[in-house]
Amino acid sequence: MQERPEIDIDKLAMLARIHLTEEEKAAFAGQVSDILGFFQKLQEVDVEGIEPMAHPFDVAGPLREDVPGSPWEPSRALKNAPASRTDQIVVPKVVEDA
Amino acid sequence: MDTEGILEASAIELGKALHKGKVSSVEICTALADQVEAIDPEVGAFLTLDREKVLEAAAASDARREKGKKLSPIDGIPVGIKDVMAIEGEPLTCASRILEKFNSPYTGTVGNKLLSAGLIPFGRLNMDEFAMGSSTENSAVKKTRNPWNTEHAPGGSSGGSAAAVAARECPWSLGSDTGGSIRQPAAFCGVVGLKPTYGRVSRFGLAAFASSLDQIGPMGRSIDDVATLLDVISGPDPLDSTSWPEKLEAASVQLHMPDEPRKLGIPEEYFGEGIQPEVRSAVEEVIEVYRTVGYKIKKISLPHTGLAVPTYYIIATAEASSNLARYDGIRYTHRSPKAVDGIDLYYQSRGEGFGQEVKRRIILGSYVLSSGYYDAYYKRAQQVRTLIRNDFLKAFGEVDAILTPTTPSPAFQIGEKVDDPISMYLADIFTISVNLAGLPGLSMPCGLSESGLPIGFQLIGQPFAEGNLLQTGKAYEIAQPFKHRPALVTNNGK
């Protein structure tokens, strides 16, 4: 039988910085556990010595010459900003290291 | 060229008609915009279509052509765009509330390539929010309906792109495919869709879902159109580190070279349980057609196929949980008015801005990457991904391409799977291995089910062998042309 891991939905919501309603929490806790149970299939595979694959092709990453291009006007960078002042983004006060 | 002719023509035919002066870009765009107006309330493929802007671009194209300064043979042809690619001055919402008001301040590489070929961005097409889903029901804006039967889903996540092409609202369109998001809706809507080899098309400007799996690809009603649009958008890009560094031969050129019958592999794992009998028999008929035109057919095995769905969902959700962190209410997205402080701003904005499936996947992705679970889930999935790719590499030692059904069933009903994520995830069971292995995959229509819904088959090619893959597709298209039209189109929305 496949194991169905219990999850700490509050912790995950905190890591993801997503406010969940009580209904969402209840629904997601169940669904995510089910899905993780479904993922247990992978635990049965022998992966000893198998290289993890992070990219489809084994090519080296390209490098860019250190030549500066034209930066954007601040107005372009802030075009969709929900709140801005003196060409800066306004955010409600951030409590240090919360 | 009359309206009917414009709507039915392939993009290449429209190009020829433009060349001969039989039609203008303004006429083409007007006819299509009228069609959208007439039929889209029924279909729901378009999120937005700025008619004035389109006609302005069309007039500019006509003027270029008149002066002999056309940018390409297809200058002036409209192309529908999944609302996930950046074009400056156009919305880019990913069908999400969180980007509801976002207007792109820049153009991505594919957008630039379209514009430099003179193609006209024609509306923003509906999709599952952030390309997460297989039915387009996860759009925060609206539902898209399958033009063949509006009770049914068009598939997803590029449901709008597939439905618009099927409904003759545009000759071709662009979609994006992370686990089947071009091919599955192409199969459901009876059109041709290609997911290119990973790295063939730049991702710069494509709002990321899962970076190591995403590819933009063309959708159309013929192999020639799909090949032509592929060539427009392909090529190395210094702005995308994962784009393939070498210039590749144009697929449309290769398409016109003599075809030799090839050897097709039939993987037993794709014809087992779970596939609907009428899909199985339709694909078996495809195999017969190939045999008739001289192809060799060989049974093969891709033994790790059964692991593809969990492997995919671990990798895709992990990458997504990180990729979607930038939508935070700070710089350019929806900002919740409820936030009490700078930290709460994240929780509220993201809580309000994301839909259920997106939240579910972010939660899942956060879990598989979290401390203590990384090795058991994410790392292990990457190792199994290697095994899945190796299955394909081994198979390609024996065959030129692999033939499978695109989906286990024709289009399901709207609402049918919406509360059951796992069953929705299984809708991609035949397409996701291709993304995991980074290979090109082509879906083509091969008939209708008893209830009149299209059935599609998939051809999987070797890396960067899109030319060969499309040749193989074309061999079928010639032998067994797909001539059906959705009733909705025939009745023109009535």
Add this chain to the structure above:
Amino acid sequence: MPEYEAVIGLEVHVQLKTASKMFTDAPTGFAQPPNSLTNAIVMGLPGALPVLNKGAIEQAIRMGLIFNCEIPEVFQWDRKNYFYPDSPKNYQLTQMDAPVCMGGEVEIELSGPSRNQMGEHKIIHLDHAHLEEDVGKLTHFEKESLVDYNRAGTPLLEIVTQPDLRSADEAVALLQSIRMHLMAAGVSDCDMEKGQMRCDANVSVRPKGQSALNNRAEMKNLNSITGVKNAINYEIKRQSRAYDKGKEVPQETRRWDADASRTTSMRSKEEAHDYRYFPDPDLLPVRFPRSRVEELKASLPEGVFVRQRRYMEAYSLPYTVTSVICYDHELTGFFEEAMATYNKNPKALANYIANELQRERAQAEGDGMLPMEQVKLVPGELAGLVRLIDEGKLTKHLARDVLIEMFSSGKSAESIIEEKGIKAEPTDSSELEQWCRDAVAGNAVAAQQVRDGNEKAVNSFMGPIMKASKGKANPQAVRDMLLKIIAEG
């Protein structure tokens, strides 16, 4: 009460000197208008992708080569996931698994018994150094904060030492050594005031003789040399006292409060920080050509302490002079350039630079030193001045005034001599003879001593003669004339 020993490791962040950002061609810069150094990538817009800056990698590798790090064949990029408004993507691209530099060692010099004496040298081992991107800047107001992303994406190199340091002084010496070497090689400007060099310190204490490590406090963002010193000293005391009282010292992050001169716990939200590292799928692993590593190696300047030892041995320069010239790469450059013009008298050149030039710079600027780029005196001309002295065409006494003039006008020694009519010798040798005769007449005792065989007594006449000649007399000519007159006696 046992005697305690501190065990300290540093994480030193330095901004690398590049023209463009780490993952995009937006320019780097300091004190520019807000959000004027941005683009789609810097702002983390949907669809934006990173492309690596070769210049940043080369700077990191140069750092590695300076400190004998191993440069692996392949290095890769990971995402560190956390939310903060200064982080545009809400993940930071960094190197968790395969960093650009492994191992390495930094030579440090501790303070000597006096300013004139070289202090003890020690080797501090590096664990590794990894590349990452800097974040934007938040300005806090009462109810809200403003965010400027100009700094976001600036290449940062984090140099992580092994816990080899045993005192705050050693930590400071390490920072100074890193700073001197990186500035000399042009890898970073290391200006702590501009945030180009920042430091986290891991501090624990243990009874002397114990080999196991105790829990450590990690102190974040020590932004000045004094901050580093005071914070570490405070922590050593705090932890020692705790152990003396039989208390446990928890493993935690602490903040240095410079105003209150103490560290405070950042109330361990450690469990909240799960960075969910994973390989960045947007960047492929980098294979950097070995041949280029060799080229970079060849382009590096001589190590600061290596050069100092060489100057002391080859040129017989005193420690004090070498510590002025070698520890400041601009002065080193000045000296080397002057030597390239005239290398017969390194001692004189070095002295002029370490003393006169430095004094003039200090005097030119009310507070601090006149920046070298504003100094008008050029190395070749200083070399020219020393050559004139060596050739007997100018006295040292006069040279001092000429040098001051050179410093303020940027003219050559020759043109100043010409303009002012300064001559190394009086034109009229009868004038010289007269000064000498007057001097001898004025000091018969000394004249007798010379006649009795004490040649050094000649020096007694020099003062009055130089005074009479206003310093113009050539000392050798004076000496010859004096001996002649006294012998005539």
